[in-house]
Amino acid sequence: MNRTLATAIVNGLLLALAALSLFPLVWMLSVSFMQPGAASHFPPPLLPADPTLHNYRELFVRAGMGRYFANSLLISIGVTLVSVLLNTMAGYAFAKLQFAGREKMFRSLLAVMVIPGQVAMMPLFLLLKQMGLVNTYAGAMVPGLAGVFGIFLVRQYARSIPDELLDAARIDGASEWRIYWQVVLPVLKPILVTLAIFSFLGAWNDFMWPLIVLSDQSLQTLPVALASLSREHVQDNELMMAGSVVTVLPVLLLFLSLQRYYMQGLLVGSVKG
Amino acid sequence: MSTRTAGWLFAGPALLVIALFFGLPVLAALALSLTDFDIYALADIRNLRFVGIDNYLALLQNPLFWKALGNTFYFVLVGVPLSIAASLGAALLLHAKVAKFRPFFRTALFAPVVTTVVAVAVIWRYLFHTKYGMVNWGLSSLGIEPVDWLGDPHWAMPTIILFAVWKNFGYNMIIFLAGLQAIPEDLYEAARIDGASGWKQFRHVTLPMLGPVLLLVGILTMAGYFQLFAEPYVMTQGGPLQSTVSVLYLMYEEGFKWWNLGNASAVAFLLFAIMTAFTSGLLWLARKRGVE
Amino acid sequence: MLWARLRACCVPVLLLAVLAGCARGDKDKREVVRFWAMGYEGEVVAQLIPEFERRNPGIKVDLQQMPVLSAHEKLLTAFAGDALPDVTPLGNTWIAEFAQLDALAPLDARIAATPGFDAADFYRGAWDSGVVDATTYAVPWYVETRIPFYRKDLLQAAGVEEIPASWAQWKAAMQAIKREVGPERYAILLPLNEFEPLLNLAIHDPLLRDGGRYGNFRSAGFRQTLTFYKGLFDDGLAPKIGNTAISNVWDEFGKGLFSFYISGPWNIAEFKKRLPPELAEKWGTMPLPGPTGPGASVAGGTSFVIFRKSQHKDAAWKLIAYLASPEVQIRFHGITGNLPPRRSPWSDPRLANDPYAKAFRSQLERAVPTPQVPEWERIATELRIVGELLVSGRLSVDQAAAELDRRADAILAKRRWMLDHKATELAR
Numbered sequence: 001m002n003r004t005l006a007t008a009i010v011n012g013l014l015l016a017l018a019a020l021s022l023f024p025l026v027w028m029l030s031v032s033f034m035q036p037g038a039a040s041h042f043p044p045p046l047l048p049a050d051p052t053l054h055n056y057r058e059l060f061v062r063a064g065m066g067r068y069f070a071n072s073l074l075i076s077i078g079v080t081l082v083s084v085l086l087n088t089m090a091g092y093a094f095a096k097l098q099f100a101g102r103e104k105m106f107r108s109l110l111a112v113m114v115i116p117g118q119v120a121m122m123p124l125f126l127l128l129k130q131m132g133l134v135n136t137y138a139g140a141m142v143p144g145l146a147g148v149f150g151i152f153l154v155r156q157y158a159r160s161i162p163d164e165l166l167d168a169a170r171i172d173g174a175s176e177w178r179i180y181w182q183v184v185l186p187v188l189k190p191i192l193v194t195l196a197i198f199s200f201l202g203a204w205n206d207f208m209w210p211l212i213v214l215s216d217q218s219l220q221t222l223p224v225a226l227a228s229l230s231r232e233h234v235q236d237n238e239l240m241m242a243g244s245v246v247t248v249l250p251v252l253l254l255f256l257s258l259q260r261y262y263m264q265g266l267l268v269g270s271v272k273g
Numbered sequence: 274m275s276t277r278t279a280g281w282l283f284a285g286p287a288l289l290v291i292a293l294f295f296g297l298p299v300l301a302a303l304a305l306s307l308t309d310f311d312i313y314a315l316a317d318i319r320n321l322r323f324v325g326i327d328n329y330l331a332l333l334q335n336p337l338f339w340k341a342l343g344n345t346f347y348f349v350l351v352g353v354p355l356s357i358a359a360s361l362g363a364a365l366l367l368h369a370k371v372a373k374f375r376p377f378f379r380t381a382l383f384a385p386v387v388t389t390v391v392a393v394a395v396i397w398r399y400l401f402h403t404k405y406g407m408v409n410w411g412l413s414s415l416g417i418e419p420v421d422w423l424g425d426p427h428w429a430m431p432t433i434i435l436f437a438v439w440k441n442f443g444y445n446m447i448i449f450l451a452g453l454q455a456i457p458e459d460l461y462e463a464a465r466i467d468g469a470s471g472w473k474q475f476r477h478v479t480l481p482m483l484g485p486v487l488l489l490v491g492i493l494t495m496a497g498y499f500q501l502f503a504e505p506y507v508m509t510q511g512g513p514l515q516s517t518v519s520v521l522y523l524m525y526e527e528g529f530k531w532w533n534l535g536n537a538s539a540v541a542f543l544l545f546a547i548m549t550a551f552t553s554g555l556l557w558l559a560r561k562r563g564v565e
Numbered sequence: 566m567l568w569a570r571l572r573a574c575c576v577p578v579l580l581l582a583v584l585a586g587c588a589r590g591d592k593d594k595r596e597v598v599r600f601w602a603m604g605y606e607g608e609v610v611a612q613l614i615p616e617f618e619r620r621n622p623g624i625k626v627d628l629q630q631m632p633v634l635s636a637h638e639k640l641l642t643a644f645a646g647d648a649l650p651d652v653t654p655l656g657n658t659w660i661a662e663f664a665q666l667d668a669l670a671p672l673d674a675r676i677a678a679t680p681g682f683d684a685a686d687f688y689r690g691a692w693d694s695g696v697v698d699a700t701t702y703a704v705p706w707y708v709e710t711r712i713p714f715y716r717k718d719l720l721q722a723a724g725v726e727e728i729p730a731s732w733a734q735w736k737a738a739m740q741a742i743k744r745e746v747g748p749e750r751y752a753i754l755l756p757l758n759e760f761e762p763l764l765n766l767a768i769h770d771p772l773l774r775d776g777g778r779y780g781n782f783r784s785a786g787f788r789q790t791l792t793f794y795k796g797l798f799d800d801g802l803a804p805k806i807g808n809t810a811i812s813n814v815w816d817e818f819g820k821g822l823f824s825f826y827i828s829g830p831w832n833i834a835e836f837k838k839r840l841p842p843e844l845a846e847k848w849g850t851m852p853l854p855g856p857t858g859p860g861a862s863v864a865g866g867t868s869f870v871i872f873r874k875s876q877h878k879d880a881a882w883k884l885i886a887y888l889a890s891p892e893v894q895i896r897f898h899g900i901t902g903n904l905p906p907r908r909s910p911w912s913d914p915r916l917a918n919d920p921y922a923k924a925f926r927s928q929l930e931r932a933v934p935t936p937q938v939p940e941w942e943r944i945a946t947e948l949r950i951v952g953e954l955l956v957s958g959r960l961s962v963d964q965a966a967a968e969l970d971r972r973a974d975a976i977l978a979k980r981r982w983m984l985d986h987k988a989t990e991l992a993r
Contacts, residue, residue, distance in 0.1 A: 021384060024393065027400070041405060086290060097283060099276070105288075112295065123302050215642060244395050
């Protein structure tokens with residue numbers, strides 16, 4: 001096939017795909033700036049005729065989005081910090097520290113990964129009720145604090161650390177703890193960033209669990225608030241688009257700035273597996 | 274301390290969290306599924322009855338369960354191949370030597386993956402609105418009658434499938450891209466020398482080399498699609514005529530709307546059993562074809 | 566080095582957490598009463614709270630709104646998680662359920678101890694929905710029932726002289742309207758994703774039998790309702806859609822997409838607010854027609870309950886007494902269009918002379934409570950689902966009735982066991 005034709009076709013298709021991928025997001029942004037009721041017209045408008053910040057004001061002043069944003073931020077950061085800590089330690093242990101039953105334990109962890117998380121949700125809810133953690137930030141964070149996928153990611157990456165490096169440090173008399181902090185972690189830095197992004201994204205976008213465990217409206221996260229807003233204000237489409245923007249924009253920006261790490265993490269976790 | 278103790282100390286916290294907050298509840302769910310735990314039992318535990326496998330039997334005789342299963346299968350059997358085809362297609366396009374602006378396209382195609390399902394479902398619900406949606410407007414300019422996408426029982430699930438494919442194809446695309454980049458160039462060189470066309474190269478070089486990746490992607494996507502929940506919850510609430518009730522949606526309603534935890538746990542375990550069966554089936558098929 | 570970086574990250578997070586904690590107003594020394602309210606009334610009640618706090622300086626009311634569609638789930642989940650608020654206006658159809666779960670605090674002693682609380686002033690029907698097993702658990706806040714809102718001008722243009730009183734007359738009127746408005750518009754809106762329209766048409770006949778042990782949907786009365794309901798869709802008088810397909814119901818009513826809309830008293834205020842001024846005289850309310858004459862409708866509304874595990878029962882009671890007093894009720898009605906469950910506010914001219922409220926007042930005399938079983942919410946959901954199957958043609962009337970009975974009997978199985986179990990225990 002003629003090279004120019006091939007270039008045109010391939011890039012044309014890519015452009016079309018990119019347009020399809022981005023159009024809903026761009027349109028969401030556009031509608032969020034429209035006057036209330038402006039979007040309910042036929043033909044549907046592409047750009048706001050009279051751009052306004054009214055919807056955002058409504059969101060933050062009347063619907064209290066600022067509060068939900070803070071909740072999402074708090075919970076996501078909390079989950080990220082703890083899960084990165086726990087998963088990294090465990091991943092390193094499975095990769096580099098010999099202990100009895102290590103391989104068997106790891107294989108059973110992989111088996112656990114297959115079980116859908118929703119199976120555990122209801123008993124977990126009852127367990128947290130006994131612990132008094134229902135309707136608290138801590139309760140919302142619990143399921144994300146450690147995960148097999150994170151451990152798996154770190155283990156794959158940590159395997160590449162040369163044993164000689166660790167043995168040399170041990171001969172020098174360093175404790176395991178010091179080795180971990182001063183030798184291992186710096187090497188694991190890239191995967192740490194990836195893990196942090198995964199955890200943050202997962203916690204920020206999580207919907208079902210916060211819906212169940214947080215009954216106080218003042219503790220709700222953005223996805224939950226948006227879902228209830230969308231059921232109540234079926235008529236106010238512009239308002240809901242603004243809510244969607246507020247929910248999606250932070251993670252999109254995070255992704256854009258750190259996409260290199262994120263994509264790399266995907267690959268380490270899957271192809272090298 | 275020895276490396277042995279260190280091993281347990283390092284892995285300990287994570288393992289404890291997983292055991293306590295996942296392992297234990299899963300076992301409890303299994304136990305619950307053998308009882309008729311419901312709102313009466315929640316109020317007074319003496320109202321609890323042990324019913325053995327009655328919940329499972331009742332579910333298998335419940336037409337709604339079969340409808341949910343059917344809906345879920347529809348979603349998986351149509352959605353997974355579609356999603357994989359879209360991802361593979363996009364990856365091939367990105368991998369092509371004549372492709373330009375690769376970083377931009379890669380980011381653009383991946384963007385939907387990181388967005389929140391709830392937020393984007395809200396947008397899609399509006400884009401597919403019968404009267405004021407962009408899609409029907411586009412159709413009408415082509416002279417096609419408007420479709421009641423989310424209100425017609427025949428179109429609701431296809432709309433949700435389309436949404437799921439749109440949202441997730443970027444994820445698998447990246448994995449395929451890496452897989453494609455790992456195929457040695459000389460294999461293609463050899464095929465070209467032998468006179469193979471582009472299509473033949475794809476069939477005899479690309480696909481076999483992508484085998485393990487295809488399998489992995491297939492299993493991951495299938496497992497994910499079996500767990501369909503957020504889309505029906507936000508876009509259709511299981512309707513119209515319960516054509517978008519998935520198995521997990523059924524579990525959510527039984528468990529968190531009506532607090533029939535016994536029944537809901539049984540649904541969850543049935544789903545797990547079905548997922549395991551399908552995954553094993555796929556693995557067996559792959560092994561037979563000599564993929565692994 | 567990493568430790569230092571970690572510490573640096575922890576500090577802002579801790580700060581955030583502290584701020585978040587402080588933002589809940591811990592410096593406030595007042596007693597906080599958690600008050601969850603749903604729907605439009607939940608939004609409006611916020612206007613009545615400042616006056617209450619002025620009169621009770623030691624109490625702060627933490628008002629939270631719940632969307633009506635998920636209020637039941639939310640309350641049940643909160644019950645399961647021991648996270649219920651102190652006081653909430655509970656839907657009357659749910660009181661039996663929560664009382665059975667032992668979630669509510671009895672109120673008889675408090676009522677007796679409050680001077681000036683005139684329990685006899687309340688309508689019998691409204692008061693009784695809060696009484697379970699001779700104990701009072703709830704104080705009515707507002708009553709509502711469903712009647713048709715209709716377009717007077719479209720009815721006149723179709724040549725209908727009298728307001729229809731029976732189903733036969735109503736159907737004839739709708740057919741006249743349909744001939745007048747044409748194929749693009751309809752006579753009545755009956756959203757398929759709501760159970761209230763069908764329920765209100767069906768409530769004239771008992772829906773459960775044997776003390777709430779079995780469904781009674783195969784009765785002649787219910788099948789008559791199903792036939793009437795299905796007929797409206799088959800004849801093109803009602804569109805086969807849910808309420809999400811209607812972008813804005815008030816708008817569409819104003820545009821004449823449908824001439825009848827069965828709804829509750831809150832829409833009096835909404836229609837007044839949202840319809841264009843030229844339509845002000847052109848709509849009204851009418852009693853709900855029944856099979857042979859004016860029909861029964863569901864006695865709904867909400868009543869205040871205090872949850873048993875609340876730590877602030879006294880303060881919560883003060884809030885209830887305030888919101889239930891006649892003067893506050895008159896103010897509340899003025900804002901929402903809802904109806905007071907007690908007699909004295911009705912004598913206020915604002916209410917007595919409201920032309921839209923008149924039809925509601927007369928309908929209240931014919932309002933019937935729903936079956937007082939905890940499983941009712943679930944059975945009502947099945948009613949909606951089977952109704953949808955009926956309208957779409959997948960089930961005939963007889964099949965639908967049989968199917969509903971089958972589903973209701975399955976749902977009530979545990980209740981039958983519990984009732985029989987208790988009976989044998991008492992007999993021992």
